[in-house]
Amino acid sequence: MRHRTLRGKLSYRHDTKGETGREWFTVTVQPDGTRTHRAHCEMDEDGVLRDVVSTLDSRWYPRDAYVRLSVGGAFEGAAWFLIDGQKVTCDSWTRGAGRLHQSMTFDEPVCIFGGHPVSGDAMKPAHFDPAGPAIQKFLMVSTSPLPNGASGPIMAARHGVFEFIGEESVTVEAGTFACRRFRWHFEEFPPIELWNSGPDLIPVKVRWDLLESDYDLVEFSTD
Numbered sequence: 515m516r517h518r519t520l521r522g523k524l525s526y527r528h529d530t531k532g533e534t535g536r537e538w539f540t541v542t543v544q545p546d547g548t549r550t551h552r553a554h555c556e557m558d559e560d561g562v563l564r565d566v567v568s569t570l571d572s573r574w575y576p577r578d579a580y581v582r583l584s585v586g587g588a589f590e591g592a593a594w595f596l597i598d599g600q601k602v603t604c605d606s607w608t609r610g611a612g613r614l615h616q617s618m619t620f621d622e623p624v625c626i627f628g629g630h631p632v633s634g635d636a637m638k639p640a641h642f643d644p645a646g647p648a649i650q651k652f653l654m655v656s657t658s659p660l661p662n663g664a665s666g667p668i669m670a671a672r673h674g675v676f677e678f679i680g681e682e683s684v685t686v687e688a689g690t691f692a693c694r695r696f697r698w699h700f701e702e703f704p705p706i707e708l709w710n711s712g713p714d715l716i717p718v719k720v721r722w723d724l725l726e727s728d729y730d731l732v733e734f735s736t737d
Contacts, residue, residue, distance in 0.1 A: 516544075516545050517542045517543055517544050517545070518542070518543040518736070518737060519540065519541070519542050519543075519736065519737050520540070520541040520543075520714055520716070520734075520735075520736045521538075521539070521540050521541075521733075521734070521735050521736070522538070522539055522633070522688065522716070522717070522731055522733055522734040522735070523536065523537065523538050523539075523731070523732050523733040523734075524536065524537040524539070524632050524633060524717065524720075524729050524730065524731055524732065525687075525729070525730050525732045526557065526632070526727055526729050527727060527728050527729070527730065528725075528726055528727050529726045529727070529728075530726070531559075533558075534557065534558050534559050534727070535555070535556050535557040535558055535559075535562075536555075536556050537553055537554065537555045537556070537631060537632055537633060537729075538553070538554045539551065539552065539553045539554075539631065539633040539717070540552045541714065543714070546572055547571070547572025547573075548569065548570070548571055548572060548577075549569070549570050549714075550567065550568070550569045550570075551566075551567070551568050551569075551570070551631075551633070551634060551637070552565075552566070552567050553565070553566045553567075553629070553631030553633050553634060555630070555631050555632070557662060557664075560585070560662050560664055561584075561585055561586040561587060562583070562584070562585055562662060562663070562664050563583070563584040563585075564581070564582070564583050564584075564629075564630060564631065564663065565581070565582045566579065566580070566581050566582075566629035566630070566631050566634065567579065567580045568580075568627050568629055568634065570627075570640075574625075574637075574640035574641060575597075575599075575623065575624070575625065576595075576597045576624060576625075576626065576627035576655075577596075577597055577598075578594070578595060578596050578597060579594070579595040579597075579627050579629055580592070580593070580594050580595075581593050581595075581629050581657050581666075581667040583663075583664070583666065583667055585664050588609070589609070590608065590609050590664070590665070590666075591606060591607060591608030591609060591610075591666055591667055591668075592606065592607060592667070593605065593606030593607075593608075593657065593666065593667040593668060593669070594606070595627065595655065595669065597624050597627065597655065599623050599624070600619055600620045600621070600622065600623050600624065601617070601618070601619045601620075602616075602617070602618050602619075602620075602624055602655050602669060602671075603615070603616065603617045603618075604616040604617075604668065604669035606666070606667060606668050606669075608666055608667070608668060610665075611668065614668060616668065616669045618655075618669065618671060620653060620671070622653050623653065624653050624654070624655050624671075625640075625641045625652035625653055625654065625674075626638050626640075626641075626652055626653070626654035626655070626674050627654070627655055627656075628654050628655065628656030628657065628674075629656075629657050629663075629667070630656075630657060630658060630662075630663030632717060632720050632729045633717040635698070635706065635708060635717070635720055636708050636709070636710040636715060636716070636717030636718070636720060637710065637715040637717070638652075638654070638674055638676070638698065638708070639676045639678075639694075639696045639698075639708065639710070639715075640715060642676055642678060642696065644678065648677055648678055649675060649676070649677045649699070650675075650676055651673040651674060651675045651676070652673065652674050652676070653671065653673055653674075654671065654672055654673065654674040655669055655670070655671050656670050656671075656672065657669070657670070658670070661703065661722075661724060661725060662725075674698060675698070675699040675700075676696050676697070676698055676699070677696065677697040677699060677705075678694070678695075678696055679695040679696060679697055679707075680694075680695055681693065681694055681695070682694075682695050682709065684709050684711075684718050684719050686718060686719055686730045686731045686732065687730060687731070687732040687733075688718075688730075688731040688732055688733055688734040689734065691709075691711040691712075691716065691718045691731075692711060692712075693709040693710060693711045693718050693719070694709070694710055694711070695707065695708070695709050696708045696709075696710075703724050704722070704723045704724045706720060706721070706722045707719075707720065707721040707722070708720055714736075716731070716734065717729075717731060718730075718731050719731065
């Protein structure tokens with residue numbers, strides 16, 4: 515096989531409660547630059563179990579995705595997304611809304627798919643232009659407005675606003691990485707701090723004061 519594979523594990527760590535969740539992720543990169551990101555997420559206190567598979571083209575534009583969500587041991591919903599530049603369609607079934615078909619066409623291309631895995635959050639600034647302004651925004655389609663992503667999944671759109679903070683060396687259990695640090699701004703929440711590394715935007719560390727938690731890379735391998 516000619517594709518490259520990256521694998522890792524993130525630990526969700528509350529400031530006072532210790533580990534409250536974990537996430538395993540795999541990314542396969544095809545020779546043409548197309549990459550598929552798979553994430554399995556467990557959140558103990560919220561009873562959230564989430565599986566996300568999303569594919570991005572060689573320019574880091576999302577193309578399609580599948581999300582399946584359970585909360586408290588019960589199936590909450592599942593959705594399939596097809597993203598074609600400025601047009602997005604979503605077919606879902608959720609416990610709250612039943613079967614739902616959504617279709618939206620925007621005035622700009624969709625740059626980010628937000629399925630709520632932390633490893634995907636670190637990849638969100640992929641379109642950030644280092645030669646541009648310090649704060650840039652990109653159109654994002656997400657699956658839930660909740661901080662823990664424990665609703666839906668259905669299609670919602672918003673702009674992701676990112677600020678480049680600088681380059682830093684970050685040491686976690688998986689090793690020491692040369693990182694780019696970004697700050698993801700919200701109107702209704704405190705910002706999220708993101709550290710990613712290298713051309714594959716390896717998710718090294720995420721910090722969110724709202725949830726009083728760090729999300730650290732504890733295992734990583736690549737072929």
